[in-house]
Every structure is written in C-alpha cells, then in structure tokens.
Amino acid sequence: MALARNRRPQRAIDYWPGFVDALSTLLISIMFVLTVFVVGQYILSREITGRDEVLNRLNSQINELTQLLALEKGSKQDLEDSVANLQASLASAESEQSRLKALLDAGSGGQSAAQARVGNLTKELDEQKQMSDRAMSQVELLNQQIAALRSQIAAVEAALQASEQKDQGSQAKIADLGRRLNVALAQRVQELNRYRSDFFGRLREILSDRENIRIVGDRFVFQSEVLFPSGSPDLNPDGQVEMAKLATALLDVAKEIPPEINWVLRVDGHTDNVPLAGTGRYIDNWQLSSARAISVVKFLISRGVPADRLVAAGFGEFQPITPGDTPEARATNRRIELKLTEK
Structure with missing residues (x-):
C-alpha cells in the first residue's frame, strides 16, 4: 500500500474523464447506428413482405391461367377431332354421291331410289357442312381465348419479373446496410476491448506485487x-x-x-x-x-x-x-x- 501511495502523486495527467467522455460518445454512436439499422430493417422487411404477397398472388394467377389454358387446349383438340371426323364423313358422302350419280348416268334401274338416296345424302351433306362450320367457329373462338390467355400470362410474367428485380434491389440494400453496420460495430468493439485491456492492466499493476x-x-x-x-x-x-x-x-x-x-x-x-x-x-x-x-x-x-x-x-x-x-x-x-x- 505504501508503494501504491508513493506512485500515485507522480501521475501528472488524469485520464479517466477522457475515458468517460470517450465511452459515452461510443455508446451514443452504437445506439444511433443500431436505431438506424432497426428502422431500415423494419422498412425493408415490410417492403419485402409486400413483394412476397404480390409474388404469391401472381404465381397463383399463373397457375390458374395455366390450368385454364390446358383445359382450353383439351377442348380445342376434341373439336379438331370432331371436325376431322366430320370432314371424313363429308368426303365419304361426296364419294357415295358421285357413285350414285355415275350409276344414274349409266341408266341403270332404280332411278327413283337413286334420286331419293342422292337427296338424303345431299341433306346429310348439308347437315355435316353446318356442323363443320359450327365446329370451325368454336375452334376459332378457342384460338382467340388461347391468345388472350397467352397475353395475360405474358403480362403476369412481366409483372413477376419486375417484382423479382425490386426484391433483388431490396436484398442488396439490406446486405449493404448490414455490412456497414458490422464495420461500425467492429470498430466500436475494438475500442471497447482496448479500454477493457487498459482497465485490467491497471489492476494487474496493483496486484502484481x-x-x-x-x-x-x-x-x-x-x-x-x-x-x-x-x-x-x-x-x-x-x-x-x-x-x-x-x-x-x-x-x-x-x-x-x-x-x-x-x-x-x-x-x-x-x-x-x-x-x-x-x-x-x-x-x-x-x-x-x-x-x-x-x-x-x-x-x-x-x-x-x-x-x-x-x-x-x-x-x-x-x-x-x-x-x-x-x-x-x-x-x-x-x-x-x-x-x-x-x-
């Protein structure tokens, strides 16, 4: 104790007020940086959450439109199959009509029956043509609907891409803010460690003897x-x-x-x-x-x-x-x- 008392009057400068000011400034700086980071994190999190909800809704709409497109494609294929069948029937009827006309021209018997048959075939042919026209109209309508669906899908994909770009920009801002905060905190921690080392050093000087x-x-x-x-x-x-x-x-x-x-x-x-x-x-x-x-x-x-x-x-x-x-x-x-x- 006598040695410690003899040493104390030789100190010309009292460093402790400076340490107190430095520590106070350091704590205020850390609190300010943390506050800025928390506010920025909160704002960016809300923005990203909104973007995620929009992306989920767009993905849901894309799925629904894809399902509708698949259904329309199936209906179109069915109508195309019907048109093909009708065209085949029409070709068969025309072939039969041609054969009967040939027989009629040849003067074979049963002219009345042949004419009746020709009339029936002509009527069936007209009906097949009408059905074919209706089928073609439906096919055309389906084509228009498919084109509209493709247009909607393209618009949704464009909106989705724009939203993803905004989301990437937000993530980049968060990463940059995190890096800057880590650098600031690292600097503050280094200062605190230096101060703590000085504190332990003084205690070692007192207890070392x-x-x-x-x-x-x-x-x-x-x-x-x-x-x-x-x-x-x-x-x-x-x-x-x-x-x-x-x-x-x-x-x-x-x-x-x-x-x-x-x-x-x-x-x-x-x-x-x-x-x-x-x-x-x-x-x-x-x-x-x-x-x-x-x-x-x-x-x-x-x-x-x-x-x-x-x-x-x-x-x-x-x-x-x-x-x-x-x-x-x-x-x-x-x-x-x-x-x-x-x-």
Whole structure:
C-alpha cells in the first residue's frame, strides 16, 4: 500500500474523464447506428413482405391461367377431332354421291331410289357442312381465348419479373446496410476491448506485487492451501490476510472506475479430482468448491466491497489448469480464481 501511495502523486495527467467522455460518445454512436439499422430493417422487411404477397398472388394467377389454358387446349383438340371426323364423313358422302350419280348416268334401274338416296345424302351433306362450320367457329373462338390467355400470362410474367428485380434491389440494400453496420460495430468493439485491456492492466499493476497470487491471463489465482484448511470452506488467518489485501486494492481501483462501467468480480472455486470421503460437511467437490467461493465473497462484502459487484461460482474438479493425477497437478488445480469482467 505504501508503494501504491508513493506512485500515485507522480501521475501528472488524469485520464479517466477522457475515458468517460470517450465511452459515452461510443455508446451514443452504437445506439444511433443500431436505431438506424432497426428502422431500415423494419422498412425493408415490410417492403419485402409486400413483394412476397404480390409474388404469391401472381404465381397463383399463373397457375390458374395455366390450368385454364390446358383445359382450353383439351377442348380445342376434341373439336379438331370432331371436325376431322366430320370432314371424313363429308368426303365419304361426296364419294357415295358421285357413285350414285355415275350409276344414274349409266341408266341403270332404280332411278327413283337413286334420286331419293342422292337427296338424303345431299341433306346429310348439308347437315355435316353446318356442323363443320359450327365446329370451325368454336375452334376459332378457342384460338382467340388461347391468345388472350397467352397475353395475360405474358403480362403476369412481366409483372413477376419486375417484382423479382425490386426484391433483388431490396436484398442488396439490406446486405449493404448490414455490412456497414458490422464495420461500425467492429470498430466500436475494438475500442471497447482496448479500454477493457487498459482497465485490467491497471489492476494487474496493483496486484502484481502481492505474494501467493498468480496472474493467468485476466484471472488472479490463489492456491486453496493458502486460503483454506483441507476440506474446509472457512478462510484461515493467512487467507483472511490475503483477501483483506485484495479487498483494499479492489476498493482503491473501484474509486477510479467511472460509474458507466458495469463491472463485477467473479470468484470461482476449483478442486482436484480426488473424491471426498463423504463423512464431512460436503458430499462432493461441487459443494466444497461452491462453498469456498461463497466464503470469499462474504469476506469481501464484510470488508466493504459492494455485494452487487461480486459473483460466486463452483466448478468442482471439472475445470483443471493442469490435467493429470500427479500430486503437483492436483495441487495446481486446487485454487480460487478471481476475474474482473463486465456484466
């Protein structure tokens, strides 16, 4: 503590107000970018939804028109078959008429019967011609209807293509907006990471000269033997001394942390992989590691650390630092880890 107090007056510049302003500006910028993105996403989503409904209706109309066209084509084929049959009958009647006339000209008997037959055939021929004319009229009408249906299908396909082009344009706008938002967010995250690294760096400077503390990345590691008796969650006198030093350092740093930074100290309890005997207060390593973490949290609270800045977690033997069953590995894995992070 004396070393820390001697160092503090040598600081010529207080950087924290600048950090507070930078963080406030950063948060406002992120909120503005997110708001613009959400509004743009909402508008584009509504536009795309409307385009999808139009596309669905157009596809439904195309299906109906296709079915009608198929039905009309079937009717046209039936009428064409009827016309062909009528024409064949007409040709047969004309052939028969020609044969009877030839017989009549030859002066054969049964002239009256032949004339009657010719009259009947002529009448049938006229009827066949009338039927053929009606069939041709129907075929012509069907051709006109088919042409109209094709025209409608072409118009629907043109509208569908135009709608797809608009949809592609909307998708391109969304993709561009997403890319720009990702770039902006990446820049903001980099700034936040730099600020967080500076925060952890200052805490390491304060705790780096403490005995029985190892710094592993952004965690501060205490061996369980330093803090607790074997199989017990109660801090021993040496452990209370170390935790008191930590509480003092933490309170000193907390005074300089801007209120905008929502930080928390997580206390993680870890054990080795040796099962408990089952005759003590705890039946397994889960309970022992959790109880030790809670014990550290309660002690820090008793020394003035705000309770809403502390979290306790027990991991048992399932997060070892050094895998293996050697005594050295087990001793390394019996530990309490402290990690400062943001909520």
